[in-house]
Amino acid sequence: MSFRIEFRGVVQGVGFRPFIYKIARKLGVNGFVKNTGFGVVVECDCSEKKLTVFLTEINKNLPSIARIDNISIKKIKGKWRDFSIQTSTETTEIGSVSPDIGICDSCLAELFDFNNRRFLHPFINCTNCGPRFTVIEKLPYDRSSTSMKNFKMCFECEKEFNNVESRRFHAQPISCNNCGPEYTLLDSKLRRLKDWTLVGKLLKEGNIVAVKGIGGFHIACNALNVSLITKLRKLKDRKFKPFAVMAKNIEKAEEACFISENDKTLLTSSVKPIVILKSKNFLPSEINPKLDSIGIMLPYAPIHHLLFYYSNLDFLVMTSGNLSGEPIITSNNEAFEKLKGIVDFFLVHNRGIVNGCDDSIIKNNTVVRYSRGLAPQPLNFDFGEGVALGGELNSNFAIARKKKVYVSQYFGDLSDYDSFLRFKQSFERFLNFFKVKPKNVTCDLHPNFKTTLLAETLTRDPIRVQHHFAHLYSCMGENNLKEAVGVVCDGFGYGLDGSAWGGEVLTSEGKRFGGIEEFKLLGGDEATRKPERILYSILRKKLSEEECADFFEKIGVKSIATYEEMFEKNINVLNSTSCGRVLDAASFACGVCNEKTYDGEPAIQLEAFAEKPVKTKPVIEKNKLIVSELFSELNFNKTFAGKIHDYVARGLGEIAVEACDSTGFDSVCLSGGVMYNKIITSILKEVLEKNKIKVFTQKLLPSGDGGLSFGQLYYNLLKDNT
Ligand SMILES: [Zn+2]
Ligand SMILES: [Zn+2]
Numbered sequence: 141m142s143f144r145i146e147f148r149g150v151v152q153g154v155g156f157r158p159f160i161y162k163i164a165r166k167l168g169v170n171g172f173v174k175n176t177g178f179g180v181v182v183e184c185d186c187s188e189k190k191l192t193v194f195l196t197e198i199n200k201n202l203p204s205i206a207r208i209d210n211i212s213i214k215k216i217k218g219k220w221r222d223f224s225i226q227t228s229t230e231t232t233e234i235g236s237v238s239p240d241i242g243i244c245d246s247c248l249a250e251l252f253d254f255n256n257r258r259f260l261h262p263f264i265n266c267t268n269c270g271p272r273f274t275v276i277e278k279l280p281y282d283r284s285s286t287s288m289k290n291f292k293m294c295f296e297c298e299k300e301f302n303n304v305e306s307r308r309f310h311a312q313p314i315s316c317n318n319c320g321p322e323y324t325l326l327d328s329k330l331r332r333l334k335d336w337t338l339v340g341k342l343l344k345e346g347n348i349v350a351v352k353g354i355g356g357f358h359i360a361c362n363a364l365n366v367s368l369i370t371k372l373r374k375l376k377d378r379k380f381k382p383f384a385v386m387a388k389n390i391e392k393a394e395e396a397c398f399i400s401e402n403d404k405t406l407l408t409s410s411v412k413p414i415v416i417l418k419s420k421n422f423l424p425s426e427i428n429p430k431l432d433s434i435g436i437m438l439p440y441a442p443i444h445h446l447l448f449y450y451s452n453l454d455f456l457v458m459t460s461g462n463l464s465g466e467p468i469i470t471s472n473n474e475a476f477e478k479l480k481g482i483v484d485f486f487l488v489h490n491r492g493i494v495n496g497c498d499d500s501i502i503k504n505n506t507v508v509r510y511s512r513g514l515a516p517q518p519l520n521f522d523f524g525e526g527v528a529l530g531g532e533l534n535s536n537f538a539i540a541r542k543k544k545v546y547v548s549q550y551f552g553d554l555s556d557y558d559s560f561l562r563f564k565q566s567f568e569r570f571l572n573f574f575k576v577k578p579k580n581v582t583c584d585l586h587p588n589f590k591t592t593l594l595a596e597t598l599t600r601d602p603i604r605v606q607h608h609f610a611h612l613y614s615c616m617g618e619n620n621l622k623e624a625v626g627v628v629c630d631g632f633g634y635g636l637d638g639s640a641w642g643g644e645v646l647t648s649e650g651k652r653f654g655g656i657e658e659f660k661l662l663g664g665d666e667a668t669r670k671p672e673r674i675l676y677s678i679l680r681k682k683l684s685e686e687e688c689a690d691f692f693e694k695i696g697v698k699s700i701a702t703y704e705e706m707f708e709k710n711i712n713v714l715n716s717t718s719c720g721r722v723l724d725a726a727s728f729a730c731g732v733c734n735e736k737t738y739d740g741e742p743a744i745q746l747e748a749f750a751e752k753p754v755k756t757k758p759v760i761e762k763n764k765l766i767v768s769e770l771f772s773e774l775n776f777n778k779t780f781a782g783k784i785h786d787y788v789a790r791g792l793g794e795i796a797v798e799a800c801d802s803t804g805f806d807s808v809c810l811s812g813g814v815m816y817n818k819i820i821t822s823i824l825k826e827v828l829e830k831n832k833i834k835v836f837t838q839k840l841l842p843s844g845d846g847g848l849s850f851g852q853l854y855y856n857l858l859k860d861n862t
Pocket of ligand 1: 243244245246247248265266267268269270
């Protein structure tokens, strides 16, 4: 009998065909395997019993980076004399672009095997690992469509490339010490050093080095050298924002932080993300000022292993190579220009980075930054057809087509022009990858976001989705929900009434059910940077001008006359319900954070300061959580920090219970950047589950603004179906 077997999922660019080939040969099954537009197809003749064994073997031994979502089998006619791998002919349909894959164990073993011809080759890779998305210019994926096109394979590499028995069969970025890209080491005056491996000695001696890697540049230095880290903070003008640290291996990582089994799996997975972990305070506190957690990752590119090998260090600071607010640097010249004055040396290579990609970040099992290793994997969601441009901070875009959703890498803050430019170029490249025309274009409701303006150039009438509803739909979409109540908390989103929302209880029917009481942001955006302004306006809701003046004098804040004037006369104020801003005010009141120097800083530090919640009885009036009630006790200390977490979470949880009663929904989605706060999510869960409500969170996509584009796509689908 003969069969046609179709495999869908992550089956291309992951060594799937040679894998099938080997099993077929072992079992004596004749036929062929080939790539197609939708995945991989096998045609073969064998008994039905043999077919079962064949499929069992495939499922049992699947390469770790491959993923089968669907197998369909039908009987056909055909006879073959052996089993072969056919080169693909169909190019009308488009497959997907694999994310980059961290170095595999086999390549790592070869990297340090003196007898291997790739001994210490900084670009070693195979079908199971190596760069993918970051080197791909267009589809279909073959070497001539990547930045490897300028490197001609040597005879031996070519032999492996064409040998189905080899782990490097059709490994497009294949290279070796004879034919691959090369590293070059330069000093700050761009004078070339004779041997790039001197970088190890230079790092050991306390130099700061710009290192070109997979998705862009890192700035690297010894993470145990306190004065060096302080120096780097000054040079990079980065006061408190934590630096990510790369540990030599998992054992070293465990010396620096507490690692659960689950986090260990994440750290060592082929994605190799930065994982935010509880610190053991082994690494200097200058790395993560005022925080109890630290971002750790393991080496994911061969060059990282070589940095540890040549330097004999155990921990390296590996922070994104960029200027504050700008996108990650990908080209050598840009690095020379922008990082001179910051780094002492440049370690660069001559392979182009086509798609810049920051490291992905995971915290409490939730994706904070969806980027290298994750983007742009095909996600199995049938959201119809559409393109979504997301928000402005922590931005990305997403495309839905043919039962898949592709979420792009992270672009950071698009108010920076270079970041926006890169966003736009990548968006155009994706349209080309997937051969889609912008259709059903969705964007944020904010009239001035660059992404909104871009949407307006694509279509006359883009579908505008309010920020917090997009967060709700993002969580619903991920969890396959058609209706739900949402508790959505973050720093800022443009509301339906034009005010700054951010502490919302919403229903999927589009109703703003309740949330945090409204307060005034004195001086608009300036209040975001200076939390004392928010504190003033919250306190002033319950206290008189004199009482406020007394209090602020006690804590040493002058010049509140202007605050009073703004408050009283409504000059230069923006109304807000932002949960993030309430936490900022609490952080300031407790003396934890006076000024925000990076996104989320006051609230993140407040969580570390509080350590645990302290139970409260929230005051709720007409589904509005009266936070000013708790503040007006004027008792700001560690207990208050615990209380405000409880107050916000319990209060919003109780309002969500009301919303469920009123709508008849039994599911609540938690989303928005505040949901990275472990104390708040755990109380919300407790309150809701006690009321027999099912609680859903985001795991696949960020709770923060990196989840907006996905939510916008789902909104577009639901809107058409109801
Ligand atoms: Zn490999
Ligand atoms: Zn070679």
